[in-house]
Amino acid sequence: MTTTTLAPPPPPPPPPAPAPAPALAPATATAPRPAPRLAPTPPPTPDHDLERRRAARALLARPLLTARDDDFRLVRRHVAELAGWFADQAGWRLTVDAGTARLLKKPAALDDATRPARAPKTKVPFTRRRYVLLCLALAVLERSDSQITLGRLAEGVLTGATDPALAQAGITFGMARREERADLVAVVRLLLSWDVLTRVQGDEDAFVADGGNDVLYDLDRRVSGGLLATSRGASTVTATSFTERLAVLAAEPLPETEDLRLRSLRHAMTRRLLDDPVVYYAELTEAERAYLVSQRVGITRRIAEFTGLVPELRAEGIAMADPDDTLTDVHLPEPGTDGHVTLLIATMIATDGIAPTVRDLTRFVQTQAKVHASHWRKTATAPGAAADLAEQAVTTLEALKLVVRIPDDHGQTRIHPRSALMRFAVAEPTIKKA
Structure with missing residues (x-):
């Protein structure tokens, strides 16, 4: 027998349980059944946050994604969080369907000319002529079938170019010359990069060489229909000047x-911090400056958590740096001759203390081309190349908000360093031979 002297006496036996109802008997209880207990929503995992951040960065880098893009799947998976954050923090609307994801970004400044459309192959900024061609091409595609040839697109563009308003503006088009066909091909390649068009057969270079060569494309109307990011339909705008029309479209x-005023300020400042390399307090209105100074810790923390950008808070402004260097379309440093020239000019402007003109910089590049002839491209010493390299370098530094062009008292435009350039330490570049 087991000893149980230290155990408490056993409790009295429970009353007998009622006999169970027959298995097939109908239920007779009138009380409602308790609701099933739902499992609590698990907290976000590190993988979840990393995926959402990658999706957010993909939309910032490329606001129009299609199913062909690697990150489209992640955007669809995290669409609720992405749409909520962009709407609340930046006032940007995100639309996602089975084939496209469109972040309808609105720029903080409408007069910023440092972000031109670029030819995908050469990275050359679009000219006024190419912008007009792009609009005419989209108008033709709006009325076309699901397939179109490059020749048919060219015919439609030439028909649209007969508009008297274009003639009054001094813009005329033809397809007889190689350069004219090259302009249209640059537009088509931009549409290909956006997935508006998909090449089925043919080659654009052959069309440039001979207009008799044709190319066949598929047209995706879902993509073309999502290109415009405006507050209202363009056909409803009655303003005539470009500046007025742009302001109304983005109003x-x-x-x-x-x-609502504070929300509007939050949207404006978040847009700037997401889109601009540097936000200078001096560029802001008094209300924007006061808001950003008081809220900069919260705003930059939210952006950092959502995108992985790292805030740099300075007395003159704020920059959101990207450690991965994947959210910028303009890089510094950049490989190649153009990148080296830009670094040399940045160093010169930051250290010389004299704001040069582009002509001064052209002479500087001509001198440097002789010094670095062994590793610069051969065309760098061709006639006119130094002026092009100098202008491109200044344009790059402008886009990064490192310099600003200011006319002097003698009518010359001089290149002045901005505060961020003075803090930007330019080390001696390392030359690597391929």
């Missing part, structure tokens, strides 16, 4: 309450 309702 947003004026805030009527204090809460």
